[in-house]
Amino acid sequence: MMPPPYRSYVLVSLDRIARNYRNVCAAVGPGVEVMAVVKADAYGHGALAVSRTLVGEGAKWLAVSSVDEGVALRTAGIGVRILVMAGFLPQEREAVVQHDLTPTAHSLDDIAELDRMAGRAGRPLAFHLKIDSGMGRLGTRAQPQEIVAALGALGHARLEGLMTHFASAADFTSPQTGQQLARFQACLAALREAGMGVDYVHTSSTNAIGYARKDAWHNMVRAGHALYGYVSPARGAGPGQILDVQPALTWKAKILAVKDIPEGTLVGYGGTFRAPAAMRIAILGAGYADGVFHRLSNRGKVIAAGQIVPMVGTISMDLTTIDVSRAPELKAGDDVTLLGAEGDVRLDAQQIARAAGTISYNILSSISARVRRVYV
Numbered sequence: 577m578m579p580p581p582y583r584s585y586v587l588v589s590l591d592r593i594a595r596n597y598r599n600v601c602a603a604v605g606p607g608v609e610v611m612a613v614v615k616a617d618a619y620g621h622g623a624l625a626v627s628r629t630l631v632g633e634g635a636k637w638l639a640v641s642s643v644d645e646g647v648a649l650r651t652a653g654i655g656v657r658i659l660v661m662a663g664f665l666p667q668e669r670e671a672v673v674q675h676d677l678t679p680t681a682h683s684l685d686d687i688a689e690l691d692r693m694a695g696r697a698g699r700p701l702a703f704h705l706k707i708d709s710g711m712g713r714l715g716t717r718a719q720p721q722e723i724v725a726a727l728g729a730l731g732h733a734r735l736e737g738l739m740t741h742f743a744s745a746a747d748f749t750s751p752q753t754g755q756q757l758a759r760f761q762a763c764l765a766a767l768r769e770a771g772m773g774v775d776y777v778h779t780s781s782t783n784a785i786g787y788a789r790k791d792a793w794h795n796m797v798r799a800g801h802a803l804y805g806y807v808s809p810a811r812g813a814g815p816g817q818i819l820d821v822q823p824a825l826t827w828k829a830k831i832l833a834v835k836d837i838p839e840g841t842l843v844g845y846g847g848t849f850r851a852p853a854a855m856r857i858a859i860l861g862a863g864y865a866d867g868v869f870h871r872l873s874n875r876g877k878v879i880a881a882g883q884i885v886p887m888v889g890t891i892s893m894d895l896t897t898i899d900v901s902r903a904p905e906l907k908a909g910d911d912v913t914l915l916g917a918e919g920d921v922r923l924d925a926q927q928i929a930r931a932a933g934t935i936s937y938n939i940l941s942s943i944s945a946r947v948r949r950v951y952v
């Protein structure tokens with residue numbers, strides 16, 4: 577394949593994502609539905625192309641963060657169920673109903689509001705309820721009996737799913753996941769005692785799947801990171817990781833210019849790099865506005881001509897400079913790899929995250945909209 581003509585682009589393997597999805601499905605087994613998380617433009621991979629691929633693989637549920645993200649998928653023709661996980665604003669209520677999105681309730685007030693929305697719409701509205709079992713973020717902290725009472729008052733809307741989210745599922749030095757699960761189970765038990773059924777119970781995302789916390793799988797899991805080929809490293813003595821998933825994204829940038837500089841030359845803003853000897857540098861057509869972390873200044877790496885080479889100087893908005901002294905064959909117009917592999921040489925989002933002082937999720941979802949997505 578001829579390299580695409582863009583100054584910076586990502587190649588996304590939809591086959592890889594499909595394989596990762598099948599692998600997650602196989603790992604949890606046939607009794608557990610896999611809800612595919614495609615929020616944040618499918619972690620930078622392109623929400624629409626990824627969603628179409630997953631629907632083609634049989635996915636019945638997608639999950640997004642916002643109403644806007646859900647509407648974009650609906651408008652583009654995605655017909656499967658879409659859970660909106662991170663709340664809905666008053667001005668978004670109409671779009672939830674109109675586009676047949678499935679909202680998540682995070683409070684007793686949300687439950688009442690959803691019931692009013694369903695009443696006004698004059699049609700069924702199914703929703704999922706999120707329990708804050710100890711993460712201290714979104715979700716209701718109401719007592720089980722208060723939740724039962726709020727649900728008992730529903731006249732129009734219907735509780736379809738009960739969920740929570742773990743704060744520390746990959747951390748085997750912390751008791752937090754067990755404590756969260758116990759609180760969640762108490763809530764679920766109270767609903768069942770009150771004769772309230774739910775179709776879906778879901779508490780696990782990638783880490784709780786990958787580290788086989790099977791008591792937290794129930795009959796649905798929410799997989800995001802794993803679909804894109806990553807499972808975070810465990811802390812402490814965890815069980816082996818059971819998912820066989822691989823990264824699906826390669827990020828490239830073109831060399832705009834190559835030049836030889838003498839010893840002592842300062843490179844980039846602030847003159848933070850001084851050439852220790854005569855050297856050859858290449859200037860790449862991607863910078864922090866494309867998602868190259870500014871923190872990688874003088875510490876990041878790229879793959880150029882099949883070798884790992886260092887970034888030198890401060891990352892600029894649109895440009896990044898690298899040391900290509902050891903790759904004299906490189907010239908303007910050639911591609912280098914910011915994330916991905918050339919032959920056996922790899923640079924993945926977890927390695928980049930370590931150098932940038934962040935996490936792999938942050939690296940992937942920061943690749944900006946101006947970086948063209950090319951599907952292979």
Ligand SMILES: *Cc1c(COP(=O)(O)O)cnc(C)c1O
Nearest residue numbers: 613661741781782798799800801
């Ligand atoms: C993002 C998100 C997920 C997916 O998490 P991964 O670690 O990427 O699998 C699941 N549930 C909620 C509530 C989320 O916000």
